[in-house]
Amino acid sequence: MDSSRKEQQQDQNQKESKKKRTGVWVNGPIIVGAGPSGLAAAACLSQHGVPSLILEKSDCIASLWQYKTYDRLKLHLPKQFCQLPFLGFPENFPKYPTKHQFVSYLESYAAHFNIRPNFNQSVSSAEFDPAKSLWRVHADEFVYISRWLIVATGENAEPFVPEIRGLGKFKGKVVHTSDYKSAKEFGGQKVLVVGCGNSGMEVSLDLCRNNAVPYMVVRNTVHVLPREMFGMSTFGVAMALLKWLPLKMVDRLLLLTATFILGSTDELGLRRPKTGPLELKNVTGKTPVLDVGALSQIRSGKIKVMEGVKEITKCGAKFNNGQEKEFDSIILATGYKSNVPSWLKVKDGMPKTEFPNGWKGHEKGLYTVGFTRRGLQGTSSDAVKIAADVASQWRSAEDCSNSCHSHIILLIGEN
Ligand SMILES: Cc1cc2nc3c(=O)[nH]c(=O)nc-3n(C[C@H](O)[C@H](O)[C@H](O)COP(=O)(O)OP(=O)(O)OC[C@H]3O[C@@H](n4cnc5c(N)ncnc54)[C@H](O)[C@@H]3O)c2cc1C
Ligand SMILES: NC(=O)C1=CN([C@@H]2O[C@H](COP(=O)(O)OP(=O)(O)OC[C@H]3O[C@@H](n4cnc5c(N)ncnc54)[C@H](OP(=O)(O)O)[C@@H]3O)[C@@H](O)[C@H]2O)C=CC1
Numbered sequence: 001m002d003s004s005r006k007e008q009q010q011d012q013n014q015k016e017s018k019k020k021r022t023g024v025w026v027n028g029p030i031i032v033g034a035g036p037s038g039l040a041a042a043a044c045l046s047q048h049g050v051p052s053l054i055l056e057k058s059d060c061i062a063s064l065w066q067y068k069t070y071d072r073l074k075l076h077l078p079k080q081f082c083q084l085p086f087l088g089f090p091e092n093f094p095k096y097p098t099k100h101q102f103v104s105y106l107e108s109y110a111a112h113f114n115i116r117p118n119f120n121q122s123v124s125s126a127e128f129d130p131a132k133s134l135w136r137v138h139a140d141e142f143v144y145i146s147r148w149l150i151v152a153t154g155e156n157a158e159p160f161v162p163e164i165r166g167l168g169k170f171k172g173k174v175v176h177t178s179d180y181k182s183a184k185e186f187g188g189q190k191v192l193v194v195g196c197g198n199s200g201m202e203v204s205l206d207l208c209r210n211n212a213v214p215y216m217v218v219r220n221t222v223h224v225l226p227r228e229m230f231g232m233s234t235f236g237v238a239m240a241l242l243k244w245l246p247l248k249m250v251d252r253l254l255l256l257t258a259t260f261i262l263g264s265t266d267e268l269g270l271r272r273p274k275t276g277p278l279e280l281k282n283v284t285g286k287t288p289v290l291d292v293g294a295l296s297q298i299r300s301g302k303i304k305v306m307e308g309v310k311e312i313t314k315c316g317a318k319f320n321n322g323q324e325k326e327f328d329s330i331i332l333a334t335g336y337k338s339n340v341p342s343w344l345k346v347k348d349g350m351p352k353t354e355f356p357n358g359w360k361g362h363e364k365g366l367y368t369v370g371f372t373r374r375g376l377q378g379t380s381s382d383a384v385k386i387a388a389d390v391a392s393q394w395r396s397a398e399d400c401s402n403s404c405h406s407h408i409i410l411l412i413g414e415n
């Protein structure tokens with residue numbers, strides 16, 4: 001390296017390290033994640049007159065929906081259960097909006113509440129300073145500092161890829177459903193779909209409607225419910241019944257009706273868990289499959305149900321029942337996991353099961369939105385509660401220091 005390039009490099013390094021030591025005081029809470037949860041939290045805060053700043057690692061809002069979902073995805077709950085606080089879906093949207101409609105709704109939601117996230121800011125760590133009662137949030141460019149931290153990175157932040165023996169040996173294409181867009185590139189292929197949640201079912205359906213042959217792995221039990229019962233959404237029926245009846249009884253009614261509408265799923269290789277669908281969702285977070293057509297394709301043999309995979313080979317898979325089959329591609333419909341444990345440093349480590357029942361964290365000023373396993377409805381109710389809680393603290397502190405509504409940059413560190 002010649003001397004002028006060396007100087008340039010040193011200069012660059014100095015700038016970078018200065019940036020990393022630069023603290024940005026955020027007036028109001030720091031929200032991590034600009035998905036539906038982050039947007040809902042920011043909107044609810046703004047209704048209370050509390051400013052906030054969203055840090056988003058991607059270059060757009062709702063990155064899960066924009067980048068990690070397939071073309072034909074639609075919401076599987078009716079729109080009234082998926083809307084965020086204070087602004088509903090447009091009247092002309094269908095009962096089950098497409099993902100494009102959902103994203104356009106979120107974009108107008110952000111515009112309506114004047115929410116402008118800081119994009120390309122991946123949060124790599126966050127810790128609480130008990131002496132100063134402040135959160136320090138380390139992102140790509142700066143260290144952001146605030147009294148409040150609202151975690152909105154989602155239950156589905158990272159694809160979950162299980163260790164399956166031999167997977168590395170497979171010669172064909174292996175993709176996770178978060179990278180699956182359409183059946184176009186699988187035309188005419190025999191495809192092994194590992195997993196039978198909503199993603200596995202819907203991707204298998206998409207494949208078999210487009211001239212591919214899906215083999216779906218069902219290693220365990222699964223609840224499949226019709227998306228609608230007698231013209232009403234199953235989810236809506238369940239929510240209405242829960243107002244009057246205990247959970248176990250609602251589950252029993254749902255299963256009776258599901259069997260009436262769908263027939264027995266057991267004989268198709270889809271054994272039901274002992275615990276009912278809503279109870280299971282509450283206890284383990286496992287969402288029942290809301291059937292949009294896969295079941296009839298299973299019944300007609302166009303989607304083939306396979307036992308658990310024992311091992312992947314160069315050209316296919318061996319199954320637990322001794323069967324062996326060749327495949328052209330493998331789609332991992334194996335679900336997602338949160339990334340919070342990788343960046344949020346809280347005293348005593350993370351709670352064992354990550355914030356299952358609460359919007360308020362253990363540490364001071366810490367909140368989580370969208371982690372209560374209740375889909376977008378849970379997001380909305382968390383956001384409303386968090387905003388009210390922060391606003392009461394904000395009002396009591398208002399006289400002291402909240403008069404300035406911009407983010408002040410200050411330098412921290414030794415120099
Ligand atoms: C295929 C699919 C379909 C679904 N359909 C429905 C449905 O119909 N109804 C329903 O209620 N729910 C549905 N869900 C559940 C879904 O998770 C929620 O609807 C919703 O997306 C949750 O919003 P969120 O903001 O909590 O998380 P996300 O939408 O995942 O948003 C989190 C944001 O945080 C950002 N982020 C993550 N880590 C960091 C970091 N370290 N630093 C900075 N930013 C970060 C991400 O880039 C992302 O933009 C579906 C999920 C999937 C995968
Ligand atoms: N239209 C919509 O609105 C859609 C909504 N969604 C939502 O997105 C979220 C994620 O859904 P999804 O992606 O289906 O993930 P899920 O976590 O719901 O399902 C993962 C599936 O993968 C299986 N699995 C995991 N590891 C293995 C393994 N090693 N071998 C075999 N099978 C394995 C699981 O089986 P096991 O149960 O035995 O662990 C399960 O069947 C859910 O909340 C869902 O409702 C998804 C798609 C469409």
Ligand SMILES: O=C(O)C(=O)Cc1c[nH]c2ccccc12
Binds near residue numbers: 076077235278287374
């Ligand atoms: O789509 C999802 O993943 C959801 O979490 C939505 C949802 C919340 N509770 C439920 C109960 C039954 C089916 C779907 C859901």
